[in-house]
Amino acid sequence: MMTLYGRRGWGSVLIEAQLAYYDLPFRFEEVDDLFTSASARKALARINPLAQVPTLLLDDGRVLTESAAITLHLADLTGRDDLVPGADAPERAAFLRWLVFLVTNLYPTFTYADEPTRFVADATAAKAFRARVDDYAQSLWRMVEHAAAAPWFLGERRSALDLYIGVMTRWRPRRPWFLAEAPKLHAIAQAIDAEPAFAGTLARNFAE
Structure with missing residues (x-):
């Protein structure tokens, strides 16, 4: 199962919504306010040196960051083109x-x-x-x-x-x-x- 590190209302919602849309099993790990909590930044930096969300821990242990990269990866993972036009699509x-x-x-x-x-x-x-x-x-x-x-x-x-x-x-x-x-x-x-x-x-x- 994948783990999504995020915070409600922050950029992680972009990936949370896609995981739910594709019906992919995942666990949501809520982080504290990264602007105000040094301990939250330190904890997330162990996984993502930038200490930013979204950070997605794949089910094989690899880490994927950057919402655009995750968006493209999830489309490839599911083999679907309803959110990401395929390579031959005019769009x-x-x-x-x-x-x-x-x-x-x-x-x-x-x-x-x-x-x-x-x-x-x-x-x-x-x-x-x-x-x-x-x-x-x-x-x-x-x-x-x-x-x-x-x-x-x-x-x-x-x-x-x-x-x-x-x-x-x-x-x-x-x-x-x-x-x-x-x-x-x-x-x-x-x-x-x-x-x-x-x-x-x-x-x-x-x-x-």
Whole structure:
């Protein structure tokens, strides 16, 4: 059985939702707040030196990190192409482009700005840094909005990109901003919320 190290509402929800979707057996190991707990970071660093979630311990003992890598691995493991277009699918190139865009460009804006004092010691400068990063993130989201089709990001075909959008739009700048500034992404997020295959995982992670 695989073990997913994560925290409710954090990036691990992206992988938790896919494991549940594929009906793969796994154990969820909840970690303490990695921003505030040195002991939690030290414990997770024994498995993943970056001490980040998601961290997936495969059933043969190997460690897999980075949500995009895990997303591709789970599709290969199950032999399915309903979340990851196959190598010959016409949507494959766009899928890979925007999956990597989300995780290499947008995801780091949370890494750096969720707790900016980790990188900028002065409190006033840290506040300004967070504001600048958030503005930059919004400019990136506008690029994603421009590329999005309907009803799903790739058009008629639902993919893991839609799950990423459904989860990441719950973080800053949050859904009201997307409704006003990125309506296609907002519609995709709402559609993912309504998908029975993901509803349980999302409810567990984002319960008020």
